Structure formats: structure tokens, C-alpha cells
Amino acid sequence: MAGGDNVFLFVPNVIGYIRIALAAASFYLMPTQPGPAAACYGLSGLLDAVDGHAARALGQGSRLGAMLDMLTDRLSSMGLLLNLALLYPAAAPLFQLSMALDVASHWLHMHCTTLEGGRSHKAVGGAAHPVLQLYYRSRALLFLLCAGNEGFYGCLYLVHFGEGPPGEPGCGHGRGGPGAKLGVCTAPYWSMGRLDRPVHSGLWGVYTGLDRSIVVYGGSRPVHSGLWGVYIGLDRSIVVYGGSTLVCGGLRGSLTLPFAPCSGAGGPGLFRAGLWLGAPLAALKGALNLVQLLGAARRLAAIDRAERAKGR
Structure with a gap:
């Protein structure tokens, strides 16, 4: 195999391996170190945009890369939601439902796209729902909804440990350690x-x-x-x-x-503000996942009917 034909060493795929390592590091850190965990998870998410640009710029798009990209996205989200289920046990059924819908809808959609001749789950054809066609063909919309969804769950994770900067108005007390004054x-x-x-x-x-x-x-x-x-x-x-x-x-x-010192700034913390801003985007992303699941099931049934018609 010539060096240039080694799909495993394509630049976008190497970026994908780095994303997997960062996601794994974030999962290890999530129970005890929210700051480093969020940094690793966020960097892994940002690299998701980089690998796509690299694939187009270098002409190194591949079926392996498309599958690697999709699986990394799904498993990263699943790992975060599993941690959220531990932090917020009362909401665990909702996180489980979100995980199941996310994985099922993307897997079935990817399978249908492959059967229809597509190379990636983003290569939607005319049989897909019009909303999904708009979603996958508009890079700006795709980025906005994905970033908003990940931001919502990321802020939900972080707000468990604190509001984040800036915090609430100051209380006029001295500086000091926890419980010191x-x-x-x-x-x-x-x-x-x-x-x-x-x-x-x-x-x-x-x-x-x-x-x-x-x-x-x-x-x-x-x-x-x-x-x-x-x-x-x-x-x-x-x-x-x-x-x-x-x-x-x-x-x-x-x-x-x-108590410990206040931050001295007004309004809700950054993490809670991000939670509020990301909530409608996460809800819309969940609705799109449901549309994608139902649409993929309909397309798969159409493929089955066509194959059965040929066999008659």
C-alpha cells in the first residue's frame, strides 16, 4: 500500500484519533475535575469542525473517516450524558432517552444513507425529510445546533459544581478560604x-x-x-x-x-447563562433526532418494498 493510500493515516482520520483520546481523558476527569474535563471535551468538539475542513481541503474524505466522525460524536455525547445521569439522578430517565434517541436515529440514518449510495450520513438525498436536508446542507445551521446542544449539556455538567464567572452581586465580605470567615x-x-x-x-x-x-x-x-x-x-x-x-x-x-468570597459581578453565572441559551437549541436538536429516526425508518421500509418488488 502506497503511503498516500493509507486511509488510516489520512489527516482527518488522525484528527479523529486525537478527538477520541481527548474524549476519553474528559470521561476520566469528569467525576472529580470539571475544569480540565470540560477543556478536553470542548477541544474534542472543536476538532470535529477541523477534520471536516481538512478532508475537503486535502481531498482525503473517506468512508472510514465519516464513520469515525459519526461514532466519535455519538459516543462523546453518550459519555457526557452518563455523567449527567450520575450527577442528576432524578433526571436520569431523560438522559437515557436522549442517549437512545441520539444513537438510534444517527445509526439508522447512516445505514439508510449507505444503502442509498451515500458516503456519509451528511450526504442526504431527496428521500430524506426536507428539514433534514436543510440541516445537513447548511453548515452554519449544523454547527449552531450541534454547538448549542453540546453547550447545553456541558453547562449542565459545569453548573453542578458552580455558577461560573460572573457570579451574583457581592456581599461586602472579606476574602478568605472556604468557611474561613x-x-x-x-x-x-x-x-x-x-x-x-x-x-x-x-x-x-x-x-x-x-x-x-x-x-x-x-x-x-x-x-x-x-x-x-x-x-x-x-x-x-x-x-x-x-x-x-x-x-x-x-x-x-x-x-x-x-461562606467563601463572592465573585463581585452581577447576574447569573456564565455556566447558568449558557444553560439558558443552549436549552432551546438542545430541544430543537432532540426534535431533529426524532424526525431523523422516523424518516430513516420510512426510507428503510421503502428500500425493503423495492427489493421485494424486484423479487416477484
């Missing part, structure tokens, strides 16, 4: 910091949780937990748990609590 959080200001122990409140008040892991305990039993919930303390025995994240606020007066 007492600070005063006065309404309507908010604080988000890292804790090494539960926060005990001695005030009646209203507490707004910004993290679904927050649980408010009254005595020894949980009172309420949820996403963007409102928690009303009814006695002095209330303990606010937010994993390692503190979100505190007082309806009136002030709360004196041990």
Missing part, C-alpha cells in the same frame, strides 16, 4: 461560595435555591428541594445544604453565615 449577606444581595460544612440559619426567612441539589432541613427531615425553589424556614433548627455550594438570601434584614 463570617460574612454578612444582606437582602437583596446574594452570595455563592464554597463550603466545608452545612450552613445553619437562626432566622425566619425565604431562601431561593439556585442549584437543584439544595435541600432545606427542618429538624431531621427534609422540608423541600428542587430547582429554583422557594424555601421558608419555620424554626431555628433549619439547616441549608447545597452540596459544596452556598446560596443565601434574606427576605428582610441580614444573615450572618460562614
Whole structure:
């Protein structure tokens, strides 16, 4: 085999191998190191655009590269969703459904495209749904929806560990390590910091949780937990748990609590803002996956009918 004919060493395919290594590294880091994990996962996703440009520029498109690209995308998303299912167990069935729909729709679509003579799942023919034709033929739309979908799930992963920069308005307390100092959080200001122990409140008040892991305990039993919930303390025995994240606020007066420094900026954190922006794009991508699955099943049934007609 001549060196130039070694498909395994085509530049786009080598980029694909690097993507696989980065995705594997991100999966290893996800349980304990969100920053490096997100960096590896994000770089792997960015290289997805690079390998396509390299294939077109160098004339090194191949069936192996197309399959490698599709499988890397699917397995990378699956690995992230598996981690999200561990971080958000209540939403695990939704993540499982998303994984199943993503893998099934792309595999069936790829199989149909191959039977129809296409070299890649992006090479849709006239038999495909018009929406899918627009999606795969418009590189800008393809990039927007894929990036928005990955961004949504990536931010959902990151927001579990913290809001990200910028955080909520500052609370006027000193700098210090987790739980190192007492600070005063006065309404309507908010604080988000890292804790090494539960926060005990001695005030009646209203507490707004910004993290679904927050649980408010009254005595020894949980009172309420949820996403963007409102928690009303009814006695002095209330303990606010937010994993390692503190979100505190007082309806009136002030709360004196041990917390780490605020970021000093206004508005939601970067990760939560990315979550909001990516949510509609992720929902649209999921709807396209459903259209793709149903359309591929219809096309495969048409192929079966044509083959049976020839055999008569």
C-alpha cells in the first residue's frame, strides 16, 4: 500500500484519533475535575469542525473517516450524558432517552444513507425529510445546533459544581478560604461560595435555591428541594445544604453565615447563562433526532418494498 493510500493515516482520520483520546481523558476527569474535563471535551468538539475542513481541503474524505466522525460524536455525547445521569439522578430517565434517541436515529440514518449510495450520513438525498436536508446542507445551521446542544449539556455538567464567572452581586465580605470567615449577606444581595460544612440559619426567612441539589432541613427531615425553589424556614433548627455550594438570601434584614468570597459581578453565572441559551437549541436538536429516526425508518421500509418488488 502506497503511503498516500493509507486511509488510516489520512489527516482527518488522525484528527479523529486525537478527538477520541481527548474524549476519553474528559470521561476520566469528569467525576472529580470539571475544569480540565470540560477543556478536553470542548477541544474534542472543536476538532470535529477541523477534520471536516481538512478532508475537503486535502481531498482525503473517506468512508472510514465519516464513520469515525459519526461514532466519535455519538459516543462523546453518550459519555457526557452518563455523567449527567450520575450527577442528576432524578433526571436520569431523560438522559437515557436522549442517549437512545441520539444513537438510534444517527445509526439508522447512516445505514439508510449507505444503502442509498451515500458516503456519509451528511450526504442526504431527496428521500430524506426536507428539514433534514436543510440541516445537513447548511453548515452554519449544523454547527449552531450541534454547538448549542453540546453547550447545553456541558453547562449542565459545569453548573453542578458552580455558577461560573460572573457570579451574583457581592456581599461586602472579606476574602478568605472556604468557611474561613463570617460574612454578612444582606437582602437583596446574594452570595455563592464554597463550603466545608452545612450552613445553619437562626432566622425566619425565604431562601431561593439556585442549584437543584439544595435541600432545606427542618429538624431531621427534609422540608423541600428542587430547582429554583422557594424555601421558608419555620424554626431555628433549619439547616441549608447545597452540596459544596452556598446560596443565601434574606427576605428582610441580614444573615450572618460562614461562606467563601463572592465573585463581585452581577447576574447569573456564565455556566447558568449558557444553560439558558443552549436549552432551546438542545430541544430543537432532540426534535431533529426524532424526525431523523422516523424518516430513516420510512426510507428503510421503502428500500425493503423495492427489493421485494424486484423479487416477484
